[in-house]
Amino acid sequence: MDVLVRPSWLLVAALIAVLLAPQVDAVQPGLGGGKYVAGVAFAVLLYLSVLLHEMSHALMAKRYGLPVRSITLHFLGGVTEIEGEPDTPRREFGVSVVGPLTSIAVGLAFLALLFVTPDGLLSLAVAGLAGANLVVGVLNLVPGLPLDGGRVLRAAVWKATGDPHRGTIVAGWGGRIVALLVLLWPMLQPVVLNRPPDLFDYLLAFVVATFLWGGASSAILSARLRRRLPALRARLLARRAVAVPLEQPLSEAVRRAQDAQAGSIVVLGPDGRPTHVVNEAAVLATPADRRPWVPVESVARTVEAGIVLPADISGEALVRAMQATPATEYLLVETDGSIFGVLVSGDVDKAFTAAGSR
């Protein structure tokens, strides 16, 4: 598992150092440039506690058998990249809720530590870490994606309706509402905090709201797309294929396909194994009077690993396979290696669009 630190984090560490410098000076005067070092040290400790939060997500995911790709620390905290996703609402709940709980536990631990820490620079740091972890923990429980609380809400809606995509959409809208509230926050500040907002407040609200709105919107979009995926089944979308030998004139191959009422042509090598899948667009682009002089394989794609798919592939696996090897035609084979037919990517697109308009 990789732990990555984005360059934007360095910017925030520097910002924290500068913002904390006056406080460091007040608690421990005469440090000179050392007050910035103290600020950076605090920023490092802060991000180590963010790392603990992310590690808890990662460990819980691993416990459920989900491989963890990486943990990335960026300016607004961190993100744990998990391959696939929990397969039950209970697991989704477990993986997401453990992060905020970890932050709250770390915050409470620092709070307890504060009572035995002597006054001075150390107690400033401990108080800061206690406060920051409690804030991170509580804010992350706000029920809107991409926050952890959004995933908790997603798990709840999933559990109640049995539909994970509906859970994502509800939690995504939760995230959009949270983003709007964040955007309005500077205007509420005079009432709540009795302090007029300054430029920095507006800027921070805008950055955080944009981050939340973007995360929420992409979650909603991907849920809408993925909801349509199970309808995509290669076997049902396939075209019947006619098999022709190498070097057959295209005109003859097309005639045989028409006779057999097949929507696609597969070229077989001397050993009877498929060597090419004919590209429909290339056939249509070849004028009829030239077709007798064009060998069929010259308008076909060579059969290679990525364009041979099992006939029973469907849904997300199908889309992933098509993304891994983009092609206009795929050869569908049965488990015994025999040819079932040809899957035309345009047909998949059409079925996908049709499923969405249903």
Ligand SMILES: [Zn+2]
């Ligand atoms: Zn989290």
